Amino acid sequence: MSTNKVMQIYVDHSAGKPVDSRVIGAMSPYFKTSYGNPSSFHKFGQEAKQALETSRVNISKLINAEKPETIIFTSGATESNNLAIKGTAIRNRKKGTKILTSAVEHMSVVNSCKSMMRQGFQTTFSPVDSFGLLDLSKFEENIDDQTKLVSIVYANGEVGTIQPINEISKIVHANDSYLHVDATAACGQIPIDVQKDGIDLMTISCNDLYGPKGVGALYLKDSLRIDPLLHGGGQEHGLRSGTENISSIVGFGKAAQIARIEMNSESNRIVKIRDNLIRGLIDPIPYAFLNGHPVKRLPDNVSVRFNFIEGESILLSLAMSGVFASSGSACAAKTLQPSHVLLAMGLKHEEAHGSLMITLGKQNTQKDADYIKELIPNIIDRLRNMSPLTPKELKK
């Protein structure tokens, strides 16, 4: 693919983020100098153990967890979601075999629930409205005394819609169920307080905090017991056996510390660029729409759609001008299915195909947004002129 050598604008941060150089700095001693195993008795082991516990403290502070011990390190958000869902469902099997989740979850939640269905559990995927917000009255209808586990995304990474976790939590706890929240996209962007929000289990991703990939955590409320997925030497209070990935966990702790201090100012900065970009993409182009909620929205998320054209063609055109984004189109995915999130919000297949997902990050500036705003109208015009679906009045 021929790309402009000079211009490189990366706006696919929900897919992957660069690692903060302060994080890399914090990690580096744990490769060659402090390489001990935290389970070892000696100095090297104790050094590693101390680093592990310091990270736990930093992560617990970011989400205002009651104790550092509530943080269980995993290999990432996918494992945390699997552990939360399978571990809670199996542990409480005798009390009830129903799982309640939403129609806009990450595939690691969807497929964990489906795997439990093969084990005899029932799963209900509660619907959302056209903004992607959980329909609370239907949600309340869907919860019953057999429902022991509820899993809801804090904010969907694809369309950015932030769920009313506090209200959801009240419904869940009135029903004597446990609430797992997938905060992969939300944590580090918006303030989260697991105690105030009434969250029992919560998934956190490290890369989403500008830390390394391949490490994550599950917050597990102090008194709660779940079954592990991995059995072995009993690390992480027996919930996640395997020698801890110390260097990455140290990076995770540092990333959480930075996020706690810098989140507010960074989010305020990025929200301005987000809103400017949304308006700049939608206002000048006919049949262009915002996906997700205009206000209850993650600071980084610009998800829009253009009717009559297909998303991968937009991505290719953008990439040729040095802009790297994402789409909910089937053609840009492995599955050849458009995003289930967009379909759950009531979009038709052909509408979902025309989506463009831009997720902003720390290195993006208003200049980047201006460049994208300049590029997009020409790309849309060119593709629409080629499309048999475009109405005559739009052709140029």
Add this chain to the structure above:
Amino acid sequence: MYSDKVMDHFTHPRNTGEIPNADGVGTVGNPTCGDLMTMYIKVKNKRIEDIKFKTFGCGAAIATSSMTTELAKGKTIDEAMKISRASVAESLGGLPKVKMHCSNLAADALHAAIKDYKEKLEKAKEVKK
């Protein structure tokens, strides 16, 4: 992920547009699946004198449409019927595996346009009788 040839045809697609009084028109695909193509042909002395396309779809869908028109232009309709998904993909220097479905469509749209042309011809003959 795409070959240079695919990118060239995606960036500079040949023969886009419609032919107002086309002798044959073929549409295949479905916007629900993300691919919809229409081919228009103008036939003279059993040769494809002009061909144009309209495509809604991914980069591969646009590139294969463009390549198909380029392969078909100037060919007799019998020769054009031999253009296949495989020959289109090959002319583009290959396509990613998941995209082979898209490349099916361009040749299919051409064949549909030729079929439409033949049917119109038959009908015209019947009217004359």
